[in-house]
Structures are given as structure tokens and as C-alpha cells.
Amino acid sequence: MRDSHHLDGHLPTDHALFPRNGFARMPFPVRQFTNYRETDLWETDTRRLPAPLARLRRRAQRFADELLAPTAAELDLVPHLPPGEIHPKAAEILRRAGKEGFLSYFLPAPIGSMPLGAAVHSPIWQSCLVIEEFSRVCGGLMLLLSAHHLGCMPLVLSGSPRVIIRQLRPIYQSCLKGEPHLVAFAITEPEAGSDVEDGHGAAQYRPGVVATPVPGGYRLNGRKIFISGGDLCRSVTVFAALDGEGMESWTCFHVDSKSPGFKVARTELKMGMRASGAAELEFGDVFVPTDRIIGKLRGGWAINRATLNFSRIPVAAMGVGFAAAATRIALDFARTYKLGGKTLLNYQDVQIRIATMLAETRALRSLVWQEARHAWRPRQLMASACKFHVTDRAQHICEMGMDLLAGHGSLHEARIEKVFRDVRLTRIFEGTNQINRLSVMEDWQETLLGSAHGLNSVGV
Numbered sequence: 001m002r003d004s005h006h007l008d009g010h011l012p013t014d015h016a017l018f019p020r021n022g023f024a025r026m027p028f029p030v031r032q033f034t035n036y037r038e039t040d041l042w043e044t045d046t047r048r049l050p051a052p053l054a055r056l057r058r059r060a061q062r063f064a065d066e067l068l069a070p071t072a073a074e075l076d077l078v079p080h081l082p083p084g085e086i087h088p089k090a091a092e093i094l095r096r097a098g099k100e101g102f103l104s105y106f107l108p109a110p111i112g113s114m115p116l117g118a119a120v121h122s123p124i125w126q127s128c129l130v131i132e133e134f135s136r137v138c139g140g141l142m143l144l145l146s147a148h149h150l151g152c153m154p155l156v157l158s159g160s161p162r163v164i165i166r167q168l169r170p171i172y173q174s175c176l177k178g179e180p181h182l183v184a185f186a187i188t189e190p191e192a193g194s195d196v197e198d199g200h201g202a203a204q205y206r207p208g209v210v211a212t213p214v215p216g217g218y219r220l221n222g223r224k225i226f227i228s229g230g231d232l233c234r235s236v237t238v239f240a241a242l243d244g245e246g247m248e249s250w251t252c253f254h255v256d257s258k259s260p261g262f263k264v265a266r267t268e269l270k271m272g273m274r275a276s277g278a279a280e281l282e283f284g285d286v287f288v289p290t291d292r293i294i295g296k297l298r299g300g301w302a303i304n305r306a307t308l309n310f311s312r313i314p315v316a317a318m319g320v321g322f323a324a325a326a327t328r329i330a331l332d333f334a335r336t337y338k339l340g341g342k343t344l345l346n347y348q349d350v351q352i353r354i355a356t357m358l359a360e361t362r363a364l365r366s367l368v369w370q371e372a373r374h375a376w377r378p379r380q381l382m383a384s385a386c387k388f389h390v391t392d393r394a395q396h397i398c399e400m401g402m403d404l405l406a407g408h409g410s411l412h413e414a415r416i417e418k419v420f421r422d423v424r425l426t427r428i429f430e431g432t433n434q435i436n437r438l439s440v441m442e443d444w445q446e447t448l449l450g451s452a453h454g455l456n457s458v459g460v
């Protein structure tokens, strides 16, 4: 890689003025605090994690590198498959992910596959570790595997042992057997994306999917759009208003995709994350029995907003994965590409850009881990701020990578153009980044108006 034994503008590592040579010669007690070896940064971060989470991160890295990476480019380019069809390689990935517990790790045994030792750590943190590793190699396959957790979240948040044992447990067990039962999460409607994620918009919105009471249950009519994994799901947690009522009546229903009247109308040909389908779902008089109401009747809005609080930090983790991918690709390029007779990395402007990408990626990871570590009861303000800041900055890092690779970056085989297409979507779903900014203010308003606990000062 190197043209000589040092990078341009730096001293050789055996030079007397190279800092670590001086550290190694300091007195023994001081040396314990100053002297260190150069280590792999991924490894350093992993060792800082509690042991069960370090194991999880290693498992996720291995799964990503061995199973997702080899098929990422191919699955990004395959022609759009009709709804319900899956590429054999994607099907195999789903099967293996299920067997290895990556589709059921949100709850511990005997319900799910979270190791008991890990259960003392926030499931959001665990989810972030896995999602970052999957995103690092392929946004589309990551979403194929992760949207399922979003779909399952309302079942968890129902708080009902009956729902968890009778509905969620069989889903997790089926996944663990290698027969993946994917669950999709459906809130977005043709006339409402932001308005189903923002209270002020929701109050004005006339719901499109409506549930009408019939003996033994409800009949659902209407359409949902952009539903990740909706084309392959075996069931979907779908939100509907009660006939003649507004969004206050929103209720979550767990619908079997084999139900008569349920139809996958189409999947979108979208710019990124192409290994995951974004489906339009049609509900034509779909009967849902009463025991498939998730949570309370008219309790859907709270379940929806709580689900988003649980999922927005993991979306930020996607941004970290994409930023890490862009940084690695830029670094690989800079270490091998020659310009003006020397490798790109020997230009100090390039060194400055790479150091910035590295620092920003690490700063974003720190924010995600800091928020995720304590997110047993994720607060909207923190989850939304983390989501919009990390994904906005992650796209900037990917853009820096694109700048560095210049024309080469526009080629599919350079891989960074795919990262660039994938990262853009994290700024749209789980609420646009504008809506997430408004969510911060929505959650904060009591304090800002001085009515919380009679406080006048605002801590930031």
C-alpha cells in the first residue's frame, strides 16, 4: 500500500519523535497510562461492550460478512420480482437468519432467542448492534431482516401475555426452525405518511383503512403503501380506524396474510434497499377475529407511537452502518489508487478527509450506543433526535466517500453508490427527518412552556 514506510507528511514509525516510541520509554508506572498498541478499532469497540453483547456483535459481523456480503450486489440488481416471489438466495438468508436467532432476539427464551445473559441489557441496544453490522454490508438485506422486528413490536407492546404466548411465540419458534414467519408493520396510507406519525397531522386526517364491526370481529377495508416486507409477510400488524371515527379510534389488528380479501397489489421499484420489497397492501373486507386485536380497541395510536420510539434508535444504527461502510470503501480506495505517481492516501488533504469520516462515524456510533444503552423506556425526544441527527450526518459521510472516489464512485462495482442510495432512505422512513425534528419539539413542549414540574429552566 505504502510508497515508503510512512505516509507523506508524517514521520516513520521508528523515528525517535514518533509519539509511541517515546511512550514506550517512559517510567514503568507512567507507561501503564500512556503506552498502547495499535489495535483494530472495530475490535476495540467490541471489547468495550458487556460480554453477551460483544458476542452478539461478533455473531452479527460473521453473519453479515459470510452470508449477506457475497449476495449484496447481486440482489441489488436482480429484476423486480412479482409480489410474493423471493430470490432463492434471499430465501436462504432468511432461513439461516431465522435459525441463528436473528429474527427472534427481541425477547429472551422461552419466547424468543435472546440469550439470558443479554436480557439485562436493553433490547434496543442489541438491535442496534445487529442492525449496524447488517447495514455495513447491505441495506436491502438488512431491511429484509429488520422490518420484521418492527412488525412484531406491537405484539410485544400489547403487554398481553396471551398475545405474546399465542401469537408472538409461534412466530419466533417458526423462525428458529428455519421456516421464517415474517411480520410487516403497516401504518402508511396513500394519503398519509407523516400524518400517521405526527399527532397534529393525525388530528386533521381522515383515516383510509377502516374497521367495521361484524359478529366475532371486524372487517378491514382500505390500502396501505410502502410496507417493508409486506410482499413476503405471513402476517401484518395493521392500524385501522373504527368505522365513522377519526384517528383517535386507531386500533392495531394482527392480520394473517392468507386471509381472504388480503392482497399484495404491487411492490415499488425504489432507489435503494432493493433486496427488501416496499409493498402496497389491499384490504378488501378482510375478516379479523376479536382475539387478533392487539392492545386495546382504540389503543392503536399509543402502540404506534411507542413502536416508533423503539424503532428510531435502530434506524440511527443503520446510519452508523452505512457511514462505516462508506469510510471503509473510501479507505480501501485511498490506499490503492494512484494519482500523480503516489497513492491517494499520501495526499494530506485526503488524510484529513479520511480522519473526518472516521471521527464522524465514531461520534455517531457513540451517540447511538449512549442512547440505546439506557433505552428501556425510550423517550421520543431522544429517539427522534438520535434518528435525524445520525442519519443526516451519515449521508454526509457517504457523500464525502463519493467525493473521494469521484468517477469511480459512480460505478456499481465500487459499492459506494449503493451505500449512498441506501442511506438516503433512512432519512425518510420511521418519519421523515423533518417530522422527527417536530417530534422532538412535541415531546419537549411541556418543559419549553414552563409547565413541567413548575420549572422555568430548560436543561439541554
Ligand SMILES: Cc1cc2nc3c(=O)[nH]c(=O)nc-3n(C[C@H](O)[C@H](O)[C@H](O)COP(=O)(O)OP(=O)(O)OC[C@H]3O[C@@H](n4cnc5c(N)ncnc54)[C@H](O)[C@@H]3O)c2cc1C
Pocket: 147, 185, 186, 187, 188, 192, 193, 194, 195, 197, 198, 201, 225, 226, 227, 228, 229, 270, 273, 278, 425, 428, 429, 430, 431, 432, 433, 434, 435
Ligand atoms: C424504503 C421505505 C420503507 C418504508 N417502510 C414502511 C413500513 O414498513 N411501514 C409503513 O407503514 N411505512 C413505511 N414507509 C413509509 C414511510 O414511513 C413514509 O414514507 C414517511 O413517513 C413519509 O411519508 P410520505 O412519504 O407520505 O411523505 P409526506 O408525509 O407526504 O411528506 C411530504 C413532505 O412534507 C413534509 N412534512 C409533512 N408534515 C409536515 C409538517 N407538519 N411540517 C413540515 N413538513 C412536513 C415531510 O417532511 C416531507 O418532506 C416506508 C418508506 C420507505 C421509503
